[in-house]
Amino acid sequence: MDTAFKGEHLLPGHIGQVFVILSFGGALLSTLSYFFATTSTNKLDNSWLKMGRIAFWANSVSILGVGTMLFYVIYNHYFEYHYAWSYTSRSLPVYYIVSGFWNGQEGGFLLWTFWQAVLGNVLIWRAKSWEKPVMTVISLSQLFLASMLLGVELFNARIGSSPFLLLRNAIEAPIFSRPDYLSFIKDGQGMNPLLQNYWMVIHPPTLFLGAASVVVPFAYAVAGLWQKRYKEWIAPAISWGLFASMILGVGVIMGSLWAYQSLNFGGFWAWDAVENASIFPWLTLVGGVHVMIVYKNTGHSYVTATVLVLVSFIMVLYSSFLARSGVLGDTSVHAFTDLGMFGQLVSYVLVFLAISVWCVVARFKELPITKKDEDTYSREFWMFVGAIFLALSCFHLLLVTSIPVFNRAFGTKIAPPVDLVGHYNVIQSSFAMVIAILTGFTQFLKYKKSDITRFFITTAVYFVLAALITALVVYATGLYKLHFVFNLVMFGSIYSVLANGKVLADAVKGKFKLAGSAVAHIGFALMLVGALIAAGTRKVVSLNESGVIKMNGFDKAEGERSARENVMIYKNEPVKMGDYTVTYLGDSVAAPNRYFKVNYKRLDETGKVTEEFILKPNVLTNPQMGSEPSPVPDTKHYLLHDLYTHITALPVGTNTQAAAAGDAHGEENDDKNYDEPVPHQIAVGDTIHYRDGDIILKSLNREVQVQNIPITGNDVAIGAKLEVISHNKKYEAEPVYMIKNKSVFDFARKVEDAGLKLRLSKIIPAENKVEIVVYQQPQNKKPWIVMRALDFPYINFLWSGTIIMIIGFLLSIRRRNSELKTV
Amino acid sequence: MKKSAIFGLVVIAIAIAVIISTYSSSSTYGSFSDAKKTTDELHVVGHLDKSKELYYDAAKDANYFAFFVKDNKGEECKVIYTGTKPQDFEKSEQIVLTGRMTGKEFHASTILMKCPSKYTKDKVEVTEFKAKTAEI
Numbered sequence: 040m041d042t043a044f045k046g047e048h049l050l051p052g053h054i055g056q057v058f059v060i061l062s063f064g065g066a067l068l069s070t071l072s073y074f075f076a077t078t079s080t081n082k083l084d085n086s087w088l089k090m091g092r093i094a095f096w097a098n099s100v101s102i103l104g105v106g107t108m109l110f111y112v113i114y115n116h117y118f119e120y121h122y123a124w125s126y127t128s129r130s131l132p133v134y135y136i137v138s139g140f141w142n143g144q145e146g147g148f149l150l151w152t153f154w155q156a157v158l159g160n161v162l163i164w165r166a167k168s169w170e171k172p173v174m175t176v177i178s179l180s181q182l183f184l185a186s187m188l189l190g191v192e193l194f195n196a197r198i199g200s201s202p203f204l205l206l207r208n209a210i211e212a213p214i215f216s217r218p219d220y221l222s223f224i225k226d227g228q229g230m231n232p233l234l235q236n237y238w239m240v241i242h243p244p245t246l247f248l249g250a251a252s253v254v255v256p257f258a259y260a261v262a263g264l265w266q267k268r269y270k271e272w273i274a275p276a277i278s279w280g281l282f283a284s285m286i287l288g289v290g291v292i293m294g295s296l297w298a299y300q301s302l303n304f305g306g307f308w309a310w311d312a313v314e315n316a317s318i319f320p321w322l323t324l325v326g327g328v329h330v331m332i333v334y335k336n337t338g339h340s341y342v343t344a345t346v347l348v349l350v351s352f353i354m355v356l357y358s359s360f361l362a363r364s365g366v367l368g369d370t371s372v373h374a375f376t377d378l379g380m381f382g383q384l385v386s387y388v389l390v391f392l393a394i395s396v397w398c399v400v401a402r403f404k405e406l407p408i409t410k411k412d413e414d415t416y417s418r419e420f421w422m423f424v425g426a427i428f429l430a431l432s433c434f435h436l437l438l439v440t441s442i443p444v445f446n447r448a449f450g451t452k453i454a455p456p457v458d459l460v461g462h463y464n465v466i467q468s469s470f471a472m473v474i475a476i477l478t479g480f481t482q483f484l485k486y487k488k489s490d491i492t493r494f495f496i497t498t499a500v501y502f503v504l505a506a507l508i509t510a511l512v513v514y515a516t517g518l519y520k521l522h523f524v525f526n527l528v529m530f531g532s533i534y535s536v537l538a539n540g541k542v543l544a545d546a547v548k549g550k551f552k553l554a555g556s557a558v559a560h561i562g563f564a565l566m567l568v569g570a571l572i573a574a575g576t577r578k579v580v581s582l583n584e585s586g587v588i589k590m591n592g593f594d595k596a597e598g599e600r601s602a603r604e605n606v607m608i609y610k611n612e613p614v615k616m617g618d619y620t621v622t623y624l625g626d627s628v629a630a631p632n633r634y635f636k637v638n639y640k641r642l643d644e645t646g647k648v649t650e651e652f653i654l655k656p657n658v659l660t661n662p663q664m665g666s667e668p669s670p671v672p673d674t675k676h677y678l679l680h681d682l683y684t685h686i687t688a689l690p691v692g693t694n695t696q697a698a699a700a701g702d703a704h705g706e707e708n709d710d711k712n713y714d715e716p717v718p719h720q721i722a723v724g725d726t727i728h729y730r731d732g733d734i735i736l737k738s739l740n741r742e743v744q745v746q747n748i749p750i751t752g753n754d755v756a757i758g759a760k761l762e763v764i765s766h767n768k769k770y771e772a773e774p775v776y777m778i779k780n781k782s783v784f785d786f787a788r789k790v791e792d793a794g795l796k797l798r799l800s801k802i803i804p805a806e807n808k809v810e811i812v813v814y815q816q817p818q819n820k821k822p823w824i825v826m827r828a829l830d831f832p833y834i835n836f837l838w839s840g841t842i843i844m845i846i847g848f849l850l851s852i853r854r855r856n857s858e859l860k861t862v
Numbered sequence: 863m864k865k866s867a868i869f870g871l872v873v874i875a876i877a878i879a880v881i882i883s884t885y886s887s888s889s890t891y892g893s894f895s896d897a898k899k900t901t902d903e904l905h906v907v908g909h910l911d912k913s914k915e916l917y918y919d920a921a922k923d924a925n926y927f928a929f930f931v932k933d934n935k936g937e938e939c940k941v942i943y944t945g946t947k948p949q950d951f952e953k954s955e956q957i958v959l960t961g962r963m964t965g966k967e968f969h970a971s972t973i974l975m976k977c978p979s980k981y982t983k984d985k986v987e988v989t990e991f992k993a994k995t996a997e998i
Contacts, residue, residue: 431877458887687924687945
């Protein structure tokens with residue numbers, strides 16, 4: 040390189056790159072050392088183990104080093120680095136700089152490898168005899184992640200993508216031939232405004248911790264099969280499996296909270312390919328945890344448990360492949376594009392798949408498989424059935440989400456179902472129904488053998504009770520109007536809440552350590568209830584029925600799906616919308632947001648205001664990205680429902696911070712913004728009627744002052760005190776008529792909120808009248824917004840169900856940990 | 863027969879049912895001429911004709927958005943969408959429409975766009991650089 044570039048800070052990048060390579064080397068050495076430590080026959084020789092540990096610690100420290108250097112680059116706004124330039128800008132507040140950190144793919148990998156390093160260190164500390172084989176697997180996974188960050192050229196292929204890539208190497212442009220190019224790059228691209236949300240600060244770390252911790256039960260399973268400790272690996276894997284499913288579940292729900300609060304598709308779950316991919320591992324792991332518990336208690340379902348645990352981690356890798364390889368292309372809104380790591384991502388999946396297959400196949404004959412069938416009236420049998428149904432639900436999601444993968448692999452051109460959301464809703468609900476009912480009655484069964492008569496009586500009693508409550512709920516919420524299967528899910532969920540409620544009540548009286556599963560199941564069932572009612576009976580409050588100009592042949596052709604959901608509101612003109620009277624009051628700017636104040640009033644029959652509040656749906660602008668503003672909804676939360684409002688269209692290029700009123704000079708252009716002026720000759724006390732209300736001439740003011748214009752002997756200045764009444768609101772204006780040095784001037788006054796400009800153009804002393812000229816803004820020049828308002832009933836069940844489920848998981852983890860005696 | 867075998871058969875049956883239902887409800891990517899031949903909804907991939915006007919007038923109808931799309935075979939068709947103009951619509955490189963023909967117009971129920979700006983912004987910004995160097 041010949042050019043000496045000015046002003047670059049290359050040192051942090053160099054240090055960072057050294058750490059990147061060191062982390063790769065550490066992971067490689069650690070993998071090999073732990074492998075030899077595991078296979079070594081000399082029990083007294085601890086040298087491989089020691090080396091493995093040191094190498095893993097080196098890997099962990101290097102990852103911290105990479106993170107520190109990347110943070111240093113971002114925090115100091117060194118835009119010579121592509122990563123800092125792409126995802127951050129000077130105006131970004133510090134807490135979003137933190138989220139800028141994982142905005143890009145490299146940051147995502149960094150976060151993942153960081154959590155895996157943390158988990159690895161916990162295992163080195165706690166895993167005891169399991170350390171060697173388990174850490175071999177984890178180090179191998181670290182090795183793959185480290186390779187994603189390498190960014191080095193090897194045999195003409197680039198391996199990984201480094202976060203310390205320089206801007207001038209990332210983008211080709213003539214500017215980079217100038218040694219002083221940096222002086223032209225004053226600021227970065229800034230963060231996608233939609234990601235500037237507090238959920239985006241904590242959602243990715245949580246989700247990545249969840250995804251990263253799935254490797255631990257996987258590693259235990261591999262270690263168990265590899266070391267022929269077939270039965271022992273299950274107990275620690277249950278605890279880790281519970282932990283991973285809890286964190287992963289929380290991460291996914293945080294993502295849907297973010298979507299609900301800051302995206303504008305009008306919901307919390309869109310069945311987007313990347314969203315679906317994030318719950319594949321959750322479904323299989325939750326299934327896996329259940330059958331592991333079955334195995335621990337009865338000795339049944341060993342192979343199912345092993346396979347589900349192994350598959351869960353493969354699902355983590357596969358979903359990372361889906362999100363990052365660019366394969367989803369046309370079908371997902373938030374997949375990343377290919378960074379040239381397609382091959383690396385595929386090999387990560389294939390290597391771990393091969394390990395899993397080898398473990399099961401090579402050891403199959405030795406596995407502790409029971410020949411005996413489970414009893415039909417036993418808990419283990421129905422837990423097994425439930426786990427299989429979780430896996431089937433995952434299988435369906437996987438099948439539909441992978442359509443673009445099939446297309447790419449086999450050159451086919453299959454498109455996803457036209458009504459994709461409907462397709463997912465109906466089929467996934469069928470699985471959810473079965474699973475919910477199983478979480479209910481399985482709790483009444485005991486392991487091995489149950490009292491059949493008693494079981495049937497309790498089950499039947501709760502079935503009838505649940506059916507009654509379901510009938511009430513379904514009728515009250517209007518759920519019965521929807522597809523039948525949603526009503527069945529509702530029944531299943533209510534049944535599950537009741538049955539688990541009984542188990543919980545018994546547990547509180549007796550053995551409290553059994554409460555975990557009941558609490559988690561209640562939480563899960565409540566989540567289903569909330570999601571079902573909120574998504575299924577969501578009402579469009581802003582349904583537009585009035586003021587529509589019919590287009591020929593248009594309304595007839597449209598079915599239910601394209602309801603007229605948007606409503607246009609002019610400033611200060613109240614519009615009736617459902618139960619509410621809605622008024623757009625004005626807007627204000629607090630960069631990068633522009634807030635629109637929308638007043639909601641609920642009136643009773645007599646016209647009295649029973650409820651009044653203001654929502655501020657807003658739009659986020661990011662001029663550097665050159666995109667249109669992104670709408671951000673605002674929601675009024677009630678205990679039992681949410682009112683959600685977002686902007687869907689705005690006037691093009693409007694500047695609502697229009698010039699201040701009272702400027703009469705050279706304003707001919709300004710007049711174009713108004714309709715043809717209408718002069719009115721009136722006396723004091725008279726009223727002018729105009730389109731939106733009345734203007735009353737209150738009095739004439741002979742002592743009026745006009746800014747900086749002194750009034751001397753012969754000059755005359757008269758102000759007309761006017762009161763404007765428009766849509767029940769009063770405004771005042773005082774246009775001025777002036778004779779100064781024998782010339783006539785008049786100073787118009789604007790009433791922006793009413794879209795008026797008023798002039799006092801003549802004094803007619805003979806008739807004791809004055810002439811007021813009314814300029815009125817045409818309807819389409821008046822400020823307006825188009826918005827959509829939705830009502831989500833009972834959505835709080837979804838969020839509170841999540842919290843209850845977390846509590847259940849925590850109780851279960853505590854219980855399983857207390858049972859655990861690791862050697 | 864053992865109970866586990868029966869259950870296995872049930873699971874296989876459900877799996878097959880899932881595959882069939884997915885396959886049968888899956889749609890095809892087609893062109894406007896395909897859309898004219900069928901009454902079913904289908905996916906049409908194309909791009910926005912930027913030389914023609916996008917029509918959206920909130921004052922007349924806040925739920926009527928019309929534009930012209932050229933499909934991948936080069937055929938152009940007027941598209942009507944019940945709703946507002948999606949964000950950054952003009953910038954889209956590719957559009958995937960779902961919907962059906964009604965008369966001579968294609969009525970879209972969903973619009974999926976591929977924008978160059980959101981995740982791979984590099985291309986757009988290079989032109990900005992050029993503008994900046996030109997100033998000097």
